[in-house]
């Protein structure tokens with residue numbers, strides 16, 4: 371019998387420039403083996419939006435064997451070149467342009483992006499989230515245009531409200547956006563930015579909204595190891611599993627510097643081992 375379940379991998383905050391190669395090799399391999407129906411990357415694909423960081427990010431993302439949608443994170447807008455930041459902020463995404471803020475249709479479920487990253491803000495810290503009226507209207511229009519019976523999985527970079535993690539999002543207009551989303555058939559809002567995973571339900575004046583956050587795949591970890599979320603949609607419910615790099619043996623558990631002539635301690639009366647004796651240790655696990 372065919373598997374009616376839809377599998378979505380939710381990745382975030384890869385931060386090329388300070389990426390974690392081991393985490394990226396693991397995720398790429400998981401995608402090749404498990405063949406998810408979609409991969410949602412919720413922003414911060416680079417560290418400082420440098421050209422070489424975008425080059426590496428583009429190459430890795432394009433090598434993934436799955437339909438992909440990609441959000442723009444606050445780290446992905448030109449940082450050193452303010453003219454470019456204002457005039458052509460997305461120019462460096464050209465290698466993955468077709469994936470940026472892309473809607474994806476899945477059986478009974480639509481991935482609908484919501485932009486939370488802006489070029490500038492009337493406050494000192496431009497890294498925080500801001501949902502403009504225009505961005506919210508665009509997302510709500512897309513949800514309202516879904517075929518009847520479809521649920522929306524909204525993808526954003528910043529969590530729409532504080533989620534109790536070490537990192538903060540302080541998203542302007544986030545509460546209003548949540549209240550509008552609560553009126554609609556939204557299965558969950560996926561986000562990144564805070565580098566720790568979470569799965570919570572936010573109450574609004576119009577009802578509850580589920581918010582799911584993915585951790586980071588970079589070296590910029592906060593409270594938890596590198597991770598991504600595996601989301602299964604069975605047609606009615608979403609089940610989320612946080613896949614964590616600590617599932618794999620850590621380097622501290624690997625023995626890779628045993629000297630070639632390593633020997634177990636000799637006891638009186640033991641025969642002398644031959645010169646080509648194999649050390650009594652397990653081979654390193656990779």
Ligand SMILES: [Fe+2]
Nearest residue numbers: 383414563564
């Ligand atoms: Fe980030």
Ligand SMILES: [Fe+2]
Nearest residue numbers: 414443444563
């Ligand atoms: Fe961010």
